[in-house]
Amino acid sequence: MEITPIGIGAWAMGGGEWTFGWGPQDDSQSIAAIHAALDRGVNWIDTAAVYGLGHSEEVVARAVGGRSNRPYTFTKCSLVFNDKREISNSLKADSIRRECEASLRRLKVDTIDLYQIHWPNPDPDVEEGWGAMAKLKAEGKVRWIGVSNFNVAQIERCRAIAPITSLQPPYSAISPEVEDEILPYCEKNRIGVIVYSPMKSGLLTGTMTKARVAKFPEDDFRRRAPSFKEPELSRNLELAELMKTIGARHNRSAGEVAIAWTLRHPAVTAAIVGVRSPGQVAGVIGAIDFRLTAAEIAEIAAFRQQRMSTAIS
Numbered sequence: 001m002e003i004t005p006i007g008i009g010a011w012a013m014g015g016g017e018w019t020f021g022w023g024p025q026d027d028s029q030s031i032a033a034i035h036a037a038l039d040r041g042v043n044w045i046d047t048a049a050v051y052g053l054g055h056s057e058e059v060v061a062r063a064v065g066g067r068s069n070r071p072y073t074f075t076k077c078s079l080v081f082n083d084k085r086e087i088s089n090s091l092k093a094d095s096i097r098r099e100c101e102a103s104l105r106r107l108k109v110d111t112i113d114l115y116q117i118h119w120p121n122p123d124p125d126v127e128e129g130w131g132a133m134a135k136l137k138a139e140g141k142v143r144w145i146g147v148s149n150f151n152v153a154q155i156e157r158c159r160a161i162a163p164i165t166s167l168q169p170p171y172s173a174i175s176p177e178v179e180d181e182i183l184p185y186c187e188k189n190r191i192g193v194i195v196y197s198p199m200k201s202g203l204l205t206g207t208m209t210k211a212r213v214a215k216f217p218e219d220d221f222r223r224r225a226p227s228f229k230e231p232e233l234s235r236n237l238e239l240a241e242l243m244k245t246i247g248a249r250h251n252r253s254a255g256e257v258a259i260a261w262t263l264r265h266p267a268v269t270a271a272i273v274g275v276r277s278p279g280q281v282a283g284v285i286g287a288i289d290f291r292l293t294a295a296e297i298a299e300i301a302a303f304r305q306q307r308m309s310t311a312i313s
């Protein structure tokens, strides 16, 4: 499977009214955003069963059904929801199988291109869950299998059972923690890495403001996220301003700079970029081919060294 350097992230397309929602979202805008990204050459979408409790997968199916340039579809399991809209973790083999069948139905496909364990919880069931994923692959229900939010020890436990195609970790200039151990491990062991929240869920787009954060709807999870609260918020918005300045030199947006910052790391295969409208696609699509110079990477590192607690390269 050959994927483009950026893929469409469909979390916010799940909409609001669930624990990790992004406030109200118009499905027609989500579908138009997916079409705009596909028309500009993006060839994959990342979703999850839990996004909008099945809604994001249904929107993806509506958007890509009947398209000639059908993208690869990646989804995830292990966060299970019930009729009362309560979410729990499961890595039990029978639960993963049930989840896979439900995702195939919602996505209206015979095979999922990449099936990922969303979170390694509960930890003692990691082996059982990964064994179930390997069986689904052997049966052809899914083409490739990956993990998300796993640490090195958990990845090693899985690799003893079956190969891991990809890891999906958080990674941005605000959250570079995976640089310490996880990215070098994946690079060394040739595990693909598709990073999530490269713009820290909107903070590094160059359009986020304190006024907007103060007005997030009740059902936008970002109201509760530490990086959207002081003292982190002011510093994060300053970093977005620096990215805006760097981008302006090339006629690129701060978001494109933030995504390019993640793609500069040799372990990173591609970045998953969340979009909610065709206008937002237009503002980030340049990240498909925009790359930072060594001097610009150093500028961002200098800001981080001065203003953030961990120094990074």
Ligand SMILES: NC(=O)c1ccc[n+]([C@@H]2O[C@H](COP(=O)([O-])OP(=O)(O)OC[C@H]3O[C@@H](n4cnc5c(N)ncnc54)[C@H](OP(=O)(O)O)[C@@H]3O)[C@@H](O)[C@H]2O)c1
Pocket: 008, 009, 010, 011, 012, 022, 046, 047, 118, 148, 149, 168, 195, 196, 197, 198, 199, 200, 201, 202, 203, 205, 207, 255, 272, 273, 274, 275, 276, 279, 280, 281, 282, 283, 284
């Ligand atoms: N495996 C996991 O645990 C996990 C966790 C998180 C994310 N993910 C995946 O990674 C994807 C991307 O992460 P993410 O959605 O958190 O964050 P992101 O890509 O860092 O940010 C996306 C958000 O930025 C804003 N935005 C996008 N383009 C913009 C533009 N041109 N101008 C202004 N604002 C713009 C939108 O939010 P607003 O308009 O609302 O500001 C959008 O929802 C998700 O969709 C999901 O597929 C996976």
